[in-house]
Every structure is written in C-alpha cells, then in structure tokens.
Amino acid sequence: MYGKKVKLRALFLITLILSLTLIVFLVLYSLKENVVYFLSPTEIKTLNEVKKDKIRVGGMVKKSSINIINDEIIFIITDFQNEINVTYSGLVPNLFQENKGVVAEGFLEDKNYFKATKILAKHDENYMPPDLNKKKDE
C-alpha cells in the first residue's frame, strides 16, 4: 500500500497539472477573443472581406475634415494614400486635432466607413502611426 504522504503528493500534482492546463486554455482563449488588430486605411482598402471584429485604425486626421452634429463627431483618417470616414461620439483626447496623428478603435461598417467607439489618447505630440512616419518623409 502507498503511504498517506505519497497519495497526498499525487493528489497535489494532479490538481496542479489540471489547474495549469485550465489556466493556459483560459488565457489563450481570452487572448484570442480580446485581441484588437491595428490597420491603416490602405490596409482596410485591400481587405478581402469586412469582418465584424473590433479593430484599430491609425493615420492622420485630414485637414478641415472635422464636423460636429450634436454628440457625433465626423472626421476623416488618411494615410496620404487612402482615407476612411469615421463617426464617433464620446470622449476626445486633447491630442485630437486636425493634421495630427490619431488612433481610433471601433468597428468597420464597410471599407469606407468606420464607427469608432474610442479614440486613444496614449501617445505624445510627436506620435505618428509607424508606417506614416516613413511616408511623410518621402
């Protein structure tokens, strides 16, 4: 017969392995569900199909494209090659200005129209979406 200690240790090991597997599964599953992809207007134009997933769009706010209708703010994000129309209602960060970099999070209605749920504030005044930096220099 196995001693009480051995049994206890086996039980401990089994619980440990089970809970680890469960945790790995849980983490991977939520990661898949909560990941948000980042696209530029040009990348959106070349999409094969418009998915219903939440995405982020980065680019510049086109000059004199901001319009306000009550709670809605309408503007255009451009990467100097293609552009996309954006509607948004909600908090606007203070770095949101015409001719400045912007990252909007939300859902695509079609390839020309994006409904934003959030505009991100987490960048400094010199921030530009990575690809744009190159294009602007060219």
Next chain:
Amino acid sequence: MIYNYIGSFSIIISLLLSIFIFLKIFLELKNLSQFSNINLKQLIFFQFFFVLVGFISLLVLFINSEFGNITVFNNSHTTKPMFYKISGLWGNHEGSLLLWMLILTSINLVYFLTSNSRSINERLVTLIFQQIIIFGFLIFLIFTSNPFSEVFPIPKEGLGLNPILQDPILAIHPPVLYIGYVSTSIIFSSSLSSIILGNVNSSWAGHIKKWIIGTWIFLTGGILLGSIWAYYELGWGGFWFWDPVENISLMPWISLTALLHCILVLNKRSALGSWSIILSITTFTLSICGTFLVRSGILNSVHTFANDPERGLYILLFLFFIIFMSLIIYFFYEEKLNFSNKSFGLITKESHILINNWFLMYFLSVILIGTVYPIFLEVIANQKISVGPPFFNKLIIPFLIPFLIFMSIGPNLAWIKSKKFEKKFILFLFLIINLILSYLILNLIGKTQLTSILLLAASFYLFFISFKDLLKKGHKNPSQVISHFGFSLLILSIILNALFSKEIITNLKVGEQVQFKNNKIIFKRIDVSSETNYEKITGLFIIKNQKNISEQFLPEIRIYNQPQVITSEAFIKTSIFKDRFLVINPIKDKTYFNVRYQEKPLMIWIWISTILIIIGGSINFLKNEK
C-alpha cells in the same frame, strides 16, 4: 560648460572604482587582504560620491539652463518655472538613468553600513552582485545614453519639457518609484549570496525583511502617485487603464508582495526558502524588465521618451545575462538548501499564504502575457495588436473572489496547526449574510450578474473581517492588520466605484446646456488668459441640481508654447462620498468643446486606503526588533 566635463569624468571615475571594488572583494575573499590596504567602505563611499558629483553637475546645468548640454537642450526651456527645470532632469531617458545610478550606488552604501550583523562573506558576495549590476548600468549610461553629450553650436533656447510632465506629483513620481525598483537589487544580490553560502534561513529572512518592506513601501507609493496623476491630468476619468507602463510597475509589486509574505513564513517557520529565492530573482528581473520596456521605446505611451533600438538591445542583453546567471546559481546551489521537508496542515497560516501566493503568481502571469504578447507578435508576425482591459478584467476578476476569501480567513489561523477552528460555522454564516447584502445592493442598480455579486460579497467579507481584526488585534500586530484593512478598503472602493460611476460625454458650444440625471449642466462662457509658458482657456460651467442649488466648475485647457502642446486640467470636486469630475477638450477652432462630466463614488477612499496600506508597511519597517 565646465560642468559637462566634471559630470563626464566623475561618471567614468565611478566606473573605474567599480573595477577596484571587484579586485578588493576578490582579495578579501581569498584572504589576501594584506596586499591592499584600501578600505572597502571608502571605495563604496567614493563610488557613490562620484555619481553624486555627476548628478549635481547635471542639476547645475539644468538650473542655469545651459543648452550646450544635449539633455538640457532637449528637455528644458528658459521660461520654465525653476521647479520644473529641476524635475526636467529625470523627465527624460539620460537624466532618469543618472538618477537610477545615484539611487543604486547610495543604497549600495546604505546596505554596507547597515549589514554589520551579517557574516563578512555574505556581505562581500552580496556586494559582488551589486557591483555587477552597477557596472552594467554604468556602461549603459556612458556608452548609449550619456547625459553629458555636448551640442555645437550652443543653442539659445531649449526644446522644453513635455507639458503633461510639468506637474508637482509627476515631479516626485519617478524618484519614489525608482527607489522601489532599484532597492529590489539588494534583495536579489542578498538572496543569491545567501544561496551560494547556504544560509537561507530564519535569521537571513529577519535581516532581508526590512529591505523587502522598505522597497515595497516605495513601490506602493510610486504606483499611487502615478495613479493620482493619471486621474487628474490625463482626463480619462479613471486611475488604472491596464496601460503597458502601468502593468510594468504592478508586476514587480505583485511578486514583491508575495515575497513579503513568504519571508515571514521563512522567518517564523523556516519554510518556503527556495520559493523566497525564486521570488527575489523574479522581482528584480521584472524591475529591469520595466526599465527595458519603458526605455526601449517599444511601448508607445506617455512614458516613452527614447526610441533607440541600441538601448533596448543593450538592456535586453543585460537582462538575459542577469536571468541566466541567477538561474545557474540557483540550480548549482539549490541542493545546499537542506530544508527538512516540514509539512504543514491545510488549515494553517502557512498554507493560506502559499495558496494566495499561487493566486498572485497567476495574476502576475496574466498581466505579463497581456503586456508582452503584443510585442512578441509584432516582432514575429509583424501584426500590430493590442490587448485591452476586457482581457485583464475577464481573467483576473473571477479569481479575485477566492483570493479575497482566503485572505480574510488566513490571518485568523494559527501557524503549524490550527485548533481554534470551531468558529467556522459563524464565519460561514457571515459569508452568506454578505452574499445577501451584495445581492440587495446590486439589485438596486439592476446589475445582478453572478460574478459581481460574488466579488462584492467577497470584498465585503474581507472588509468586515479585517475591520474586526483591526479592533481586536490592532495593538498586537498593527502593521499586518492596518495593511490588510487598507487593502480590503481599496478593493471595496474600486468595486463600488466601478459599479456606481455615472458619466455623460457630449459636445457643447458656449451658451448651450445639457441634462444629466437631475442635474442641468450649463456652459456659461470661456475666459482666455496668458501665463508664463502657456495660454489658458478656462471654461465656466454651472451645474444646477433639482433643488436649484448651483455650483461652479472651472475646467481648464492649457496651450503650451514650448513645445506646442494642448493639455486639459480637469476640475474635480471631492467629497467623502463621491468625486465630481469635469473635463473639456477643444474639438474645432475653439468653438466646440468635448465635455465629460462624471460622478465617481468613493474615489477619495481609493487613495486613502492605499495610504493606509503604506502606513501599515511603515509601522513594521520602523519597528525595532530584538
């Protein structure tokens, strides 16, 4: 200009002193100390002294606005108030690294002066590891980010400090957080030294406990300051956003908190020694990881000042070296840790500390994966993704429930074996009462999801039990009881705050008004005035409640001239029960403003409870133990 030379040379001298200290320790360990009559204490003091000279030189350059120095040129401006000229020193990569070095060498000295009770070998080996870290960071400072580089021709004016960093709290946030980060190095070196010498025991735990608690106090304080700043300055109306840089400061905090509890077990019961060593190594690694991720420019956020791959690569290599070294040491000397396999029952203090340690490790891994995964994916697959708050909330909140319950019960159990568990029926009944209470509260606002009920019940449970402990055992073990009570208050305030916050976001012109619940928010007018280094737009808002009592809210927009940046200053009315928060942003041509009004219950208790946690820690830190 002379200060540039003084600074550069004194940093190089301390690098040379590093080599001398290595030699000296080597001779001492080989019992060859008769060949050198230099005093180790003096060497360590002079290393600190020369870094201090370097720091003061840079400080003088900043105060005199000498733009011949690149760090000053990039981060200062003549119109800046003196206070921010000084804090501009660490508001950038090079300067903050110099501050990092100053703290690192000074705690090295403090360690040497306060560790007289320990064996000479332990102290010497600890100092070797400290010197490896100091040497590595000094090389990094001199070759990749020298704060004393010169600019020719000397510019007349500097580029200015990012205005969102021009804030009194943010001026002291980096030094406090850095003291926390850097002090983890002593814990790391000391635990490696004691594993090599095979003295991971109760007496070592008693010695290193002070360092752990001290570090933990500063880390907690640093995170608190950053959080308060984010709340009123960034205008997002919250205090925690699961932003990568916030996660990075939370990760060492979590592993340090776990270590803090393990070291008590090691001290009192001589168990969990191996685990404590692993936690010490993890904490320090995570601290360097924080520097790496923030400084390399990989993370795009308010904290990113540098975007230089060379720097990132160097810290990454150094990080790998440290991890590799400590793992090798751990595996080679692990067998020296001959703990008699002490078993302890399931219903004891030890087991509950261990269980909650595993929960903390789980929280840590979730945060680590959520923070690092996007970086890896970008490097490997060139896909840009981000992991948002839903990921963290979903994976952390459910596991917080058992964590809180274990935390309530644990401190009331005895070491080794609990006999007094006949009261369990009352404890269980109490849990049921809390469940009903939470259900009733949540029913009021119609949010009766199972997780919210359970979470609220668990946090009430912890709150009441730790409050009872505070009254009953407050005189016996004040630090533990106050800290735990503070933590329960923190969790409870955060949950109630999240559940009961209300807000409205809209766009208004001057003269327009909007209805929010029973309040009327009226945008009266804007005033434009001019300050030393910015132009100020103050909005005047009147908020009328249903009894027709009106209150003024005066949120500001600041347009800084150097560099050209717009920031919003929220107007916050704080009371014991709730904060009312109003922030405006210009959208178009200063005619339309984006207005956000929030009512956030118990906001002030989030800060107060964190201060209570710190007070609890400080009591233990200041306590004289025989």
